[in-house]
Amino acid sequence: MLEAATSALASFADPAMLLYLIIGVVVGLVIGVIPGLGGTGAVAVLMPFVFVLEPNQAIAMIIGAVAVVHTSDVITSVVLGIPGSASAAVFLMDGHTMAKEGKGGRALSASFISSAVGGIIGIIGLTLVVPVARPVVTAFGSPEIFMLIVLGIFLTAMLSKGNVVKGLVVAAFGVILGIVGMSPVSAEYRYTFGSEYLSEGIGLVAAALGIFGVAEIIHLVAKRSSVADKNVSLGKGWARGARDVVKYKGDVLRGAGVGVGAGILPGVGATAGAWLAYGQAQAIGSRRKGSRFGQGDPRGVIAPSAASNGIESGALIPTLLFGVPGAAPFALLLGVLLIFGIQPGPDLIEQDLDLIYFIVWAFAIASIVGAIFAFFMARPLARLSFVSFPILAAALIPLLFMSGFQEPLSLGVFYTMLALGIFGWLCKISDIPRAPFLIAYVLAVPLERYYYITVSAFEPGEWMTRPFVIVVALLLIVTVGVVTYRNVKRKRLHPETAEGASAAADESGIHVPPVVGVAMTVGSMLFFIGAFILATDFSPNGQLFPYMASILGLGLGVVALVKDIQQVRRDGGVGRIEGAFRAQLRVVGVSILWLLAFVWLVFLVGMYVGTAVFALVFLLVVARMKPLFAVIYVAAIVGALYALEQFAELVAPVGWLI
Structure with missing residues (x-):
């Protein structure tokens, strides 16, 4: 194991390897500032280069981007009061308050250093987990891996912010799109409609850029304005921020620990982890004198910053050890590994341990380099928010579509990206999480493969009673129970903010009438019915998984429709598209x-x-x-x-x- 770690570190003695890592860092820092794109956008923009690079070079570049997106998205939150991502909203509490007091430099300095430390702590956790998890992971068979993939998809939908049921519907939609093309279990093409372009599948880059990148462009171009209209003032206190990190080192360690724990659980995500870290820092810090949480306390910046990067490094654990992405950007990282024929899980630990440590070192180095770069790039990155978004879009639109073109090399992908962009925008305004779609899309093929192996090699009573399968099933039941209880309790205490409550509004505060949600639900049900009917023409082996996915999606659609009808009754009608x-x-x-x-x-x-x-x-x-x-x-x-x-x-x- 020490030999594998040493060999992996030696790879970075190659200047070209460091160059690709730094390119990823710079792209991650820049994209992280643009609201809405975040880590998924940064990785998706870099994905086309994967096809022309060596495996380690491509992985280093992708890791460089993933490691720093939560380092730069703090800048607009602190300086301008405009979150670069949903998880960065926590920095409005104390970070932006410090900036208004002329201490923006202090807040940013504390954040950058805490992010680097949190990322390194997370990587240390991954390094310690590998030898412990190795005997467990290598003992997994197809039933265990199948159930882990199911758990990852369900947790992503259940724990993501937004409408849980429709998040699961979106995940089922992602599964169906993920199996378009050549079947992994039968020699046939599925859902291609005779199209040569679809015979190779939709393409991971196109799916990611469409559902996230194009959707954000549609949303932001419509505003025809810049993100911010204030003067940039970073303030002073850069050295003081570094001293704050040393002074409040306990908050750094606890925040990183919370982040790693949140990262290990697929679907919890950076937003929940950042707020959990802020909550624990506030709970402990409020017992001491001088607590100013919500009024410019540096601990309110330090803890969530450490957690944000801890989440990213923690998310590597399920991604590498089990092949289940911890978050949407890691679904793309998993896609990169699969492109190079690298299958995360038991085989990776047994046959390619040095790759795991290569990723460990890449993440650690990128965290440090990203923090250093952020100090110098903070002001110019903040100024990006003052550029009218249509000006940025004029360059982003060709770049995104040219990136999506690289995998299929077919112009048909442009229509796919545009369609997914519209779908992503509808999800955005309807409060439906999009991460479940991407993770389900990436995991669709391995999910089908392990499902087919499981049902072919084992009797139902045999594989369903295996100890780990039972444990995962219980986790699913508990998660569903907890989320259901939470929603019911919130509905009773705060009916105006409960999921599905009336007066739903998008992030601009514009009321979205219930008819939009009803139309999306009915459309999804028609999609699953069509997928089921088309599957009747496939071979017995080829139709097994499409049947399961479409029936599950249709069932979830029925549940979503019932909730929509309840919503309509509360609102006194489907509403009108007006105003x-x-x-x-x-x-x-x-x-x-x-x-x-x-x-x-x-x-x-x-x-x-x-x-x-x-x-x-x-x-x-x-x-x-x-x-x-x-x-x-x-x-x-x-x-x-x-x-x-x-x-x-x-x-x-x-x-x-x-």
Whole structure:
């Protein structure tokens, strides 16, 4: 084991390896500042480069991005009072208060250092877990791995913020889309409709960028404004923040511990972990004199910062040891490993232990490098929030679609990304978690494979009574019971905030009428009915899993529809699409038409000419940029795409005419 760790560390003596790690760190820091994209967006943007790099280089780059996204998303929360991600909202309590008092530098310094320390503590935890978990993991058979995958998907939906039942429906939707293409258990294509593009599946990059990246672009372009409109003031106290970390080292250690524990449980996520860390720091700190939680106490920044990176490193444990992603970004990391033929789980520990330690070292180094870079990049990163988002979108749209094109090398993927983007936006305004979709999508093929092996090799009574299978089943039952009890209790105490309560609103405060939720539920049920009917044409082995997934999805859809009907009765009707929501739909519709125009231009004249025409018109009309600056900016965008093709070996789509 020591030999594997030493060998993994020696890999970073290669300057190229460090370079790719640093590239990932920089991309993670930049993307982390843009609200909504976060870790999943950063990893998805880097995914196309995976196909042209060596395995360790690609993994180092991905780990570099994942390790630092929660380092940079603190910046906008502290300086501007605008969270870079949902988990960063906790820093509004004390971090932003400190910034308003002229102590923004102190808050950021404490946060950056605590994040690095939390990440390292999490990695130490992973290192200690490997030898302990090794004999357990290697004893797992297909029933145990199958149940672990089921547990991971269910926990992600059950513990994610938002509508739990519809989160499970979205997960079932992800499973169906994840098995499009060649069946892993029978020699046949499924759900391809004769399309050569779909024969290879939808593509992980396209799915991730669509459900998260394109959805956020649709949402933010509709605003036609910058994220912030205040002056950047980082304030003073950078050295004082470092001393605070030393002074409150107990809060760092406890916060990191809470984060690692939250990271190990799939679906708990950074948001819940950050608030748990803040809560425990407040509970302990309030007993002492001088407590100012909520009024600018540095411990309110230190504990959740340590927890955020502790969560990311802790999430590596289920991802690497069991093949169950701890969070959405790790679903993409799992996808990278699978692309290179690396199967996390028992085989990884037995045959490729040095890879685990390579990831350990990469995460530790990236945490430290990210903290150092954040000190120097804090001000320019904060200024990104003052750029009108349509200006950023003019560059982001071509980059995202060109990234999604790399895996299938088919223009059909553009329509897939746009459709998933619209679906992701609907989930966003309807308070439906999107992480279950991505994790279920990534795990669909191994889930089917282990399900088929399990039901083929074991009688139902045999595999269902295995000790670990029973333990996982009990965990599922307990989780469902706890979540149900929590929702019932919250509904009784606070009926106005209970899940499914009336006056549902998106993050802009705009009321979303119940008819939207009903339409999404009915649409999902029709989708599962269609998936079931189409599966009747598959072979007996090939239809086994689609039947199970579609029946489960339909059942969940029925439960969701019952809850929707209850919602309609409480509201006195399905509501009307009017007022602010109608205005929002109109603007979002225009945003979608702009994206569709970009897709058609690329289809017609190729990536470069299509991007140039689209970006120029978009900047002049939507961003209202001056013509000279617009031309210069468009030239820079096209030049960047050309550089990616020449030096990163990405492939630019070719149009019908050019």
